[in-house]
Amino acid sequence: xxxxxxxxxxxxxxxxxxxxxxxxxxxxxxxxxxxxxxxxxxxxxxxxxxxxxxxxxxxxxxxxxxxxxxxxxxxxxxxxxxxxxxxxxxxxxxxxxxxxxxxxxxxxxxxxxxxxxxxxxxxxxxxxxxxxxxxxxxxxxxxxxxxxxxxxxxxxxxxxxxxxxxxxxxxxxxxxxxxxxxxxxxxxxxxxxxxxxxxxxxxxxxxxxxxxxxxxxxxxxxxxxxxxxxxxxxxxxxxxxxxxxxxxxxxxxxxxxxxxxxxxxxxxxxxxxxxxxxxxxxxxxxxxxxxxxxxxxxxxxxxxxxxxxxxxxxxxxxxxxxxxxxxxxxxxxxxxxxxxxxxxxxxxxxxxxxxxxxxxxxxxxxxxxxxxxxxxxxxxxxxxxxxxxxxxxx
Amino acid sequence: xxxxxxxxxxxxxxxxxxxxxxxxxxxxxxxxxxxxxxxxxxxxxxxxxxxxxxxxxxxxxxxxxxxxxxxxxxxxxxxxxxxxxxxxxxxxxxxxxxxxxxxxxxxxxxxxxxxxxxxxxxxxxxxxxxxxxxxxxxxxxxxxxxxxxxxxxxxxxxxxxxxxxxxxxxxxxxxxxxxxxxxxxxxxxxxxxxxxxxxxxxxxxxxxxxxxxxxxxxxxxxxxxxxxxxxxxxxxxxxxxxxxxxxxxxxxxxxxxxxxxxxxxxxxxxxxxxxxxxxxxxxxxxxxxxxxxxxxxxxxxxxxxxxxxxxxxxxxxxxxxxxxxxxxxxxxxxxxxxxxxxxxxxxxxxxxxxxxxxxxxxxxxxxxxxxxxxxxxxxxxxxxxxxxxxxxxx
DNA sequence: ATGGGTTCTTTCTACCACGGAAAGAACTGC
DNA sequence: GCAGTTCTTTCCGTGGTAGAAAGAACCCAT
Numbered sequence: 001x002x003x004x005x006x007x008x009x010x011x012x013x014x015x016x017x018x019x020x021x022x023x024x025x026x027x028x029x030x031x032x033x034x035x036x037x038x039x040x041x042x043x044x045x046x047x048x049x050x051x052x053x054x055x056x057x058x059x060x061x062x063x064x065x066x067x068x069x070x071x072x073x074x075x076x077x078x079x080x081x082x083x084x085x086x087x088x089x090x091x092x093x094x095x096x097x098x099x100x101x102x103x104x105x106x107x108x109x110x111x112x113x114x115x116x117x118x119x120x121x122x123x124x125x126x127x128x129x130x131x132x133x134x135x136x137x138x139x140x141x142x143x144x145x146x147x148x149x150x151x152x153x154x155x156x157x158x159x160x161x162x163x164x165x166x167x168x169x170x171x172x173x174x175x176x177x178x179x180x181x182x183x184x185x186x187x188x189x190x191x192x193x194x195x196x197x198x199x200x201x202x203x204x205x206x207x208x209x210x211x212x213x214x215x216x217x218x219x220x221x222x223x224x225x226x227x228x229x230x231x232x233x234x235x236x237x238x239x240x241x242x243x244x245x246x247x248x249x250x251x252x253x254x255x256x257x258x259x260x261x262x263x264x265x266x267x268x269x270x271x272x273x274x275x276x277x278x279x280x281x282x283x284x285x286x287x288x289x290x291x292x293x294x295x296x297x298x299x300x301x302x303x304x305x306x307x308x309x310x311x312x313x314x315x316x317x318x319x320x321x322x323x324x325x326x327x328x329x330x331x332x333x334x335x336x337x338x339x340x341x342x343x344x345x346x347x348x349x350x351x352x353x354x355x356x357x358x359x360x361x362x363x364x365x366x367x368x369x370x371x372x373x374x375x376x377x378x379x380x381x382x383x384x385x386x387x388x389x390x391x392x393x394x
Numbered sequence: 395x396x397x398x399x400x401x402x403x404x405x406x407x408x409x410x411x412x413x414x415x416x417x418x419x420x421x422x423x424x425x426x427x428x429x430x431x432x433x434x435x436x437x438x439x440x441x442x443x444x445x446x447x448x449x450x451x452x453x454x455x456x457x458x459x460x461x462x463x464x465x466x467x468x469x470x471x472x473x474x475x476x477x478x479x480x481x482x483x484x485x486x487x488x489x490x491x492x493x494x495x496x497x498x499x500x501x502x503x504x505x506x507x508x509x510x511x512x513x514x515x516x517x518x519x520x521x522x523x524x525x526x527x528x529x530x531x532x533x534x535x536x537x538x539x540x541x542x543x544x545x546x547x548x549x550x551x552x553x554x555x556x557x558x559x560x561x562x563x564x565x566x567x568x569x570x571x572x573x574x575x576x577x578x579x580x581x582x583x584x585x586x587x588x589x590x591x592x593x594x595x596x597x598x599x600x601x602x603x604x605x606x607x608x609x610x611x612x613x614x615x616x617x618x619x620x621x622x623x624x625x626x627x628x629x630x631x632x633x634x635x636x637x638x639x640x641x642x643x644x645x646x647x648x649x650x651x652x653x654x655x656x657x658x659x660x661x662x663x664x665x666x667x668x669x670x671x672x673x674x675x676x677x678x679x680x681x682x683x684x685x686x687x688x689x690x691x692x693x694x695x696x697x698x699x700x701x702x703x704x705x706x707x708x709x710x711x712x713x714x715x716x717x718x719x720x721x722x723x724x725x726x727x728x729x730x731x732x733x734x735x736x737x738x739x740x741x742x743x744x745x746x747x748x749x750x751x752x753x754x755x756x757x758x759x760x761x762x763x764x765x766x767x768x769x770x771x772x773x774x775x776x777x778x779x780x781x782x783x784x785x786x787x788x
Numbered sequence: 789a790t791g792g793g794t795t796c797t798t799t800c801t802a803c804c805a806c807g808g809a810a811a812g813a814a815c816t817g818c
Numbered sequence: 819g820c821a822g823t824t825c826t827t828t829c830c831g832t833g834g835t836a837g838a839a840a841g842a843a844c845c846c847a848t
Contacts, residue, residue: 012805029825038807043827045805060814066824067814157741204619206707218709220614225598225709229742234706239699239737242636251737305633312628313600313707315612315619343633343645347551348623404834423796432836437798439834462844463796 009379012037016045017054017376020072021098022200025058027069046072054078054379074098079139081375082126082178083368085185086110086145087212088160091122094364095129095138100196100372102365104132113161115171123175141178142371143168144185144363146213148231153182157231181374184231189362190217190224192369193320198354206316208235208306209323211360212262214255218314236260238309240302258302261325268295278325285331293331300332304339311344311351322356324363329355403773406431410439411448411770414466415492416594419452421463440466448472448773468492473533475769476520476572477762479579480504480539481606482554485516488758489523489532494590494766496759498526507555509565517569535572536765537562538579538757540607542625547576551625575768578625583756584611584618586763587714592748600710602629602700603717605754606656608649612708630654632703634696652696655719662689672719679725687725694726698733705738705745716750718757723749 009017012035019034020026026034028042037045049055049072056075060068076097083100084093089110094102108125110118122143130138145168147158153169173180183191190207199205203222209215216235218225237247237254244253245267247260257263261278268281271291276284284292307319321329329336340351356362403411406429413428414420420428422436431439443449444466452465470491477494478487483504488496502519504512516537524532539562541552547563567574577585584601593599597616603609610629612619631641631648638647639661641654651657655672662675665685670678678686701713715723723730734745750756 010805027825039826040808040828041806066816066822067826069825216707218707220619221617223615225614227709227711229711229739230709232739232742234739234742237737237739238703238706249739309632309703310707312632313610313612313704315621315624315708317621317623343631345623345626345628345631345643348626348628406834421796433797434799434837435835 009376012041013045013048014376017049017379018195020049020055021074021376022195025071025073027061027071029069031072076101077136079375080130080133080136081140081142081368081371082129082138083142083144083364083366083371084122084125085363085367086118086122086143086161091118091125092360092364093122093125093129094361094368095133096365096368098372100192100365100369102361104129105361105364106132115163115166118161119168119171119175122172126176126178138178140371140375141172141176141180142188142367142369142374143172143180143182144188144367144370145182146185146231146233149182149184153180155182179375179378181370183367183370185363185366186215186217187224187226187230188366188370189215189322190219190366191373192362192366193322193356194219194222194224195369195373197320197356199318199320202318204316205318205320206310206314207320207322208310210259210261210321210328211323211325212260214259215323218316220314220316238306240305244302253302255302255306259299259306259325259328264295264299264328268292271295282327282331296328296331297335299328300335301339303328303332304336305343307336307340307351307353308343317349318352318354320354320356322358322362324360326355326357326359403770406435407439407442408770411443411773412589414443414449415468415770416589419465419467421465423463425466470495471530473769474524474527474530475534475536475762475765476523476532477536477758477760477765478516478519478538479757479761480512480516480537480555485512485519486754486758487516487519487523488755488762489527490759490762492766494586494759494763496755498523499755499758500526509557509560512555513562513565513569516566520570520572532572534765534769535566535570535574536582536761536763536768537566537574537576538582538761538764539576540579540625540627543576543578547574549576573769573772575764577761577764579757579760580609580611581618581620581624582760582764583609583716584613584760585767586756586760587611587716587750588613588616588618589763589767591714591750593712593714596712598710599712599714600704600708601714601716602704604653604655604715604722605717605719606654608653609717612710614708614710632700634699638696647696649696649700653693653700653719653722658689658693658722662686665689676721676725690722690725691729693722694729695733697722697726698730699737701730701734701745701747702737711743712746712748714748714750716752716756718754720749720751720753
């Protein structure tokens with residue numbers, strides 16, 4: 001939702017900015033290898049970023065009998081970004097630096113599902129986060145939601161709030177004065193993994209989120225895959241066990257039915273004869289309770305099967321597990337890995353499983369990551385040299 | 395396996411060549427839109443192709459009160475390509491024009507699995523095909539095999555022949571004198587679909603082959619996905635029904651167990667109490683035999699489940715079904731589509747299923763398609779104007 | 789038949805991004 | 819302090835690209 005009057009960054013400049021942002025202090029020589037550019041191009045391309053204070057030169061690193069490199073780095077405190085994830089009952093926000101590192105967080109209960117009300121709550125949350133950290137202006141706001149969101153920030157559907165075709169980004173931009181973008185929550189988390197996650201150099205990987213639901217995102221050849229069906233949660237309803245309990249949509253034994261925290265809590269409550277929460281089930285299983293243990297083992301096997309289907313059908317060899325319910329992994333990893341191994345051809349290369357332990361924070365951080373990528377996209381280096389705090393936005 | 399001393403085609407020239415090859419006669423104006431190039435660039439880029447006779451100008455098409463366009467087209471008969479698919483017992487070959495249209499085919503029984511023997515058989519097959527068509531020189535040979543093949547045509551493993559690290563392309567290049575490339579069979583068929591199939595404009599789609607085995611290929615954002623595990627047939631062992639019969643690797647109810655022709659024939663033989671072949675099962679089911687019918691219906695449901703897993707996990711909305719066993723679709727389509735619909739969210743866009751009815755020919759044609767794409771890659775337009783028949787190769 | 793309108797194609801020219809080469813800078817070790 | 823090495827910059831050439839304008843080919847209305 002930001003206007004783009006000037007041509008914008010060239011493809012190469014944008015890639016340079018991404019590399020420096022993602023790979024911390026990095027010498028021009030290293031950048032030349034990564035981006036396949038000549039030293040000459042590197043000097044030329046990085047100058048405008050240095051001029052505007054977006055890049056800084058890190059302290060020289062001497063290693064051996066050579067001229068030491070003067071690594072480039074982003075000025076991580078050049079700007080702040082706010083990310084907010086909207087769920088059915090809460091708006092959860094973080095404020096981060098340019099590398100999506102959270103500096104503060106806050107949340108607000110949502111007492112109404114009305115669009116205007118939620119916009120007001122998010123705007124006030126953003127304001128609170130803005131005042132929570134000093135030192136740099138907020139350069140962008142990212143908002144995510146479980147639903148389908150267009151590129152220009154219109155939520156075409158978010159069934160859990162009953163929304164249809166509401167201009168979320170535009171409304172928040174008007175309410176906060178910040179450049180705002182909206183994105184599907186799983187896509188945002190996937191983007192955050194692509195830029196700032198452990199697999200940021202992998203090029204191709206899948207993301208599975210476990211929590212209130214099961215989410216699925218895919219990065220192939222450095223591009224996040226988006227389809228018209230993104231936001232429907234299709235990856236959350238993969239059939240995993242034929243005789244499993246049905247999910248809320250009626251799919252027996254699908255990934256949501258086997259792995260989502262409400263399903264697990266309900267299943268455990270039924271088996272134990274009393275109402276237990278998700279965390280309690282994990283605690284019980286951790287303490288050795290056989291009933292809880294059997295439930296987490298079953299969930300683990302289902303997860304393993306999901307992972308094997310993902311590697312084979314999406315043709316990725318790395319998978320990130322994230323989300324607020326990911327503590328399940330601590331208990332279910334053995335059965336999940338056993339199932340994955342059983343399903344996979346013994347000649348195949350092993351699947352690389354990465355756990356993002358940040359839990360719920362990952363969601364809001366994803367929203368901030370989207371804001372960061374958008375800010376990069378709308379960076380203008382052609383305008384007469386602006387000094388630092390205004391390099392972004394404006 | 396072709397030497398590349400000169401720089402080769404630029405990215406844009408290569409893309410232009412692909413567009414003209416793939417989209418038949420097409421005006422420079424249309425090309426400008428597709429490739430996002432100015433008219434000026436189109437003239438400049440297409441001239442070298444016209445000079446060498448690779449492009450021809452198709453008859454002008456008048457449509458309305460404008461200047462008629464002079465569409466560009468490839469000279470489809472400028473060169474021939476031979477594609478050979480090697481199976482456990484047969485080498486099956488086709489000779490095609492530049493658009494991978496088969497002009498003649500032939501096959502040879504394989505009586506030995508020894509590398510040298512098979513190389514000799516394929517070379518003789520290629521020679522027969524060469525002499526079967528007149529009018530243009532053969533510019534390339536593509537060979538495919540069910541196994542892992544490196545970019546330079548070394549078969550690292552092909553278990554059904556007991557091969558390990560054999561230089562297939564190099565040996566055939568020496569034996570035939572033709573620029574030769576080798577590729578995994580499913581990958582080759584996928585490339586053929588990407589360039590010459592109905593979904594060639596889709597950008598992202600999956601390919602499922604049904605026949606002696608089940609194959610799986612993926613194209614995302616106009617790129618065929620290859621991994622170190624390509625050739626292991628991982629996509630052929632997706633678990634589909636929990637209580638199904640096991641495949642030869644022991645996976646109960648996996649895609650091979652449910653859909654491969656030997657599995658279906660074995661299953662039917664057992665149920666009918668006599669030995670029947672795959673074709674006979676389909677005939678019986680077509681004639682209304684309830685036992686055969688129940689088997690094809692079960693296969694259909696398994697196929698539908700496979701398709702739903704593919705759309706959801708690979709995030710594609712189009713799938714090509716191909717291979718020598720695809721006649722199954724005529725019988726199993728209703729149950730497959732019913733299962734697909736049941737598994738898929740009703741709000742999701744429908745999955746686009748495309749049948750490639752060419753059966754076994756699709757395999758050899760895939761091999762030829764790989765040769766065509768390689769020939770394009772090694773095209774040199776910088777050398778002093780060579781006249782037609784030598785534009786390729788040399 | 790003649791000129792106007794439209795679209796396709798080409799020519800000419802200017803531009804910008806990138807790479808190659810060589811010089812300069814910074815450091816270690818002898 | 820000089821040699822050796824690597825990193826970085828400057829200068830300049832090249833090639834691919836777009837913009838503008840002219841030319842070409844056609845239909846149609848007058």
